[in-house]
């Protein structure tokens with residue numbers, strides 16, 4: 001497992017996959033099934049694994065956190081970068097940060113608590129969490145104005161954060177005054193990753209963000225990696241062509257819940273048995289809906305497998 005500090009090279013080196021957490025029938029994480037997911041991602045060149053919202057860690061307790069970290073260490077490829085998440089509330093995040101202090105994970109992401117927070121309160125809280133964890137963290141901005149642009153820059157300057165996951169949904173991702181203000185205040189997007197999957201990622205990289213997170217990469221790692229590589233070599237038209245393959249599944253995720261659809265899509269595509277989704281959520285049901293998810297997930301996976309076999313079309317340089 002990667003244990004070295006977060007740097008720009010690491011952020012750029014892979015799509016940051018955001019997998020579901022496979023659980024056994026009793027709700028405990030399954031080492032075997034989560035390893036199958038990671039192995040599939042690795043086969044498509046994905047070496048960063050961010051366990052956060054898609055893993056339903058918002059509802060994961062402190063008591064099981066040490067065992068979760070053990071499992072992530074266990075399933076990590078030799079140089080794989082495992083990123084657990086903490087929070088969303090400050091109290092739980094602090095208890096988890098204290099557990100992290102004794103471990104070798106380079107960082108953790110702080111899940112976004114949108115109420116009750118203020119930007120100044122988050123700055124103070126992040127400093128305490130980074131201090132308790134003994135390392136800089138990743139901030140996750142999911143809502144407009146969650147952190148003031150100047151406060152984001154300050155968190156970077158103070159060493160409380162090593163990266164930012166930017167995930168505010170816009171009809172036109174390039175028309176985003178908040179993101180522009182953050183980029184201006186920070187002075188660079190090299191430590192900012194687009195955080196909403198393939199759909200806005202290409203626009204965000206064109207704006208200067210360094211890479212992107214994705215849930216659907218768990219179905220099609222070879223294709224998502226090809227999008228990242230195409231973006232990084234300036235082949236944005238090729239990246240957009242590749243992205244087309246993701247849209248049927250992304251449309252279903254947007255229609256029925258990105259987290260819940262991904263959890264079933266991974267299972268229905270035969271990647272691993274994801275099992276129960278975890279408390280305060282419920283697994284999707286309904287034959288018609290599941291059939292549509294299965295069809296979209298299997299078609300996307302088949303395209304990734306074709307790309308793995310070297311079939312065209314991929315981007316010119318992928």
Ligand SMILES: N[C@@H](CC=O)C(=O)O
Pocket residue numbers: 018053054195196197198213214215216258
């Ligand atoms: N929410 C996005 C990216 C991950 O955070 C997704 O699931 O695709």
